[in-house]
Amino acid sequence: MINPFTDEYFMKKALQEAEMAFEKGEIPVGALIVIDNKVIARGHNLTEMLVDVTAHAEMQAITAAANFLGGKYLIGCTLYVTLEPCQMCAGALYWSQISKIVFGATDENRGFTKMGTQLHPKTTVVRGVLANEASELMKRFFVERRK
Amino acid sequence: MINPFTDEYFMKKALQEAEMAFEKGEIPVGALIVIDNKVIARGHNLTEMLVDVTAHAEMQAITAAANFLGGKYLIGCTLYVTLEPCQMCAGALYWSQISKIVFGATDENRGFTKMGTQLHPKTTVVRGVLANEASELMKRFFVERRK
Numbered sequence: 001m002i003n004p005f006t007d008e009y010f011m012k013k014a015l016q017e018a019e020m021a022f023e024k025g026e027i028p029v030g031a032l033i034v035i036d037n038k039v040i041a042r043g044h045n046l047t048e049m050l051v052d053v054t055a056h057a058e059m060q061a062i063t064a065a066a067n068f069l070g071g072k073y074l075i076g077c078t079l080y081v082t083l084e085p086c087q088m089c090a091g092a093l094y095w096s097q098i099s100k101i102v103f104g105a106t107d108e109n110r111g112f113t114k115m116g117t118q119l120h121p122k123t124t125v126v127r128g129v130l131a132n133e134a135s136e137l138m139k140r141f142f143v144e145r146r147k
Numbered sequence: 148m149i150n151p152f153t154d155e156y157f158m159k160k161a162l163q164e165a166e167m168a169f170e171k172g173e174i175p176v177g178a179l180i181v182i183d184n185k186v187i188a189r190g191h192n193l194t195e196m197l198v199d200v201t202a203h204a205e206m207q208a209i210t211a212a213a214n215f216l217g218g219k220y221l222i223g224c225t226l227y228v229t230l231e232p233c234q235m236c237a238g239a240l241y242w243s244q245i246s247k248i249v250f251g252a253t254d255e256n257r258g259f260t261k262m263g264t265q266l267h268p269k270t271t272v273v274r275g276v277l278a279n280e281a282s283e284l285m286k287r288f289f290v291e292r293r294k
Binding site: 047048051052053054059062063066067070071072073086087088089090091092094095096115116117118 | 194195198199200201206209210213214217218219220233234235236237238239241242243262263264265
């Protein structure tokens with residue numbers, strides 16, 4: 001039997017969230033949090049609309065997932081996010097003890113890898129899932145913004 | 148003329164915020180953000196009450212200050228916080244481009260210095276203001292919690 005719930009399956013949904021950010025004029029990053037193949041939280045970047053540097057897609061998804069679960073630890077959960085998390089988001093993920101992080105495009109300037117941010121020792125990371133799609137969306141956003 | 152608006156003056160107010168967290172059974176950390184000697188945002192740790200790892204004192208103060216200012220950048224502002232910020236909060240402060248961070252007690256395990264989190268290049272840092280008072284409050288909290 002084919003398992004439809006692959007990392008690509010959920011990353012496509014995160015890309016839909018990123019598209020929603022794009023349409024609002026926000027840097028297009030989308031995130032979702034999944035437990036037992038069930039989406040329990042979604043978020044997309046809203047830093048401009050909310051006038052708040054903390055309103056990254058991942059931060060909103062972390063808060064929403066904890067709210068859904070009724071507990072602040074995200075053990076057993078997977079975060080899907082179209083762009084590599086920054087220091088802030090990786091720091092929040094550290095506190096959440098999330099089990100798995102799957103990201104799309106690498107952020108070579110401000111991603112947690114470059115910045116040396118520590119994740120929780122029990123967190124596993126999968127990189128580069130639908131990275132081209134996420135990168136293309138970002139490029140298209142910055143091209144349009146320059147117009 | 149004596150300037151009453153010293154770092155100690157504002158840190159005392161941050162300690163009052165930390166006391167409020169203590170009374171709610173939260174790890175006692177308090178923060179405030181000041182511009183031109185005026186307090187524009189306050190926060191204290193609410194991770195237990197809000198069931199949210201992102202609800203650190205600093206995060207709430209950053210959001211509140213941006214809301215007050217009507218802009219997401221905190222240039223010209225100073226954050227006073229009783230405990231050294233963690234990776235997440237330092238990462239948020241990086242994005243905010245805040246001008247100055249004053250903290251009390253050092254967090255030798257999870258503070259941004261130990262963790263290697265990068266602040267914005269224009270941010271200056273003052274360490275150890277009323278550090279003993281902040282440390283004593285933390286110690287008292289953990290002693291009481293063990294009972």
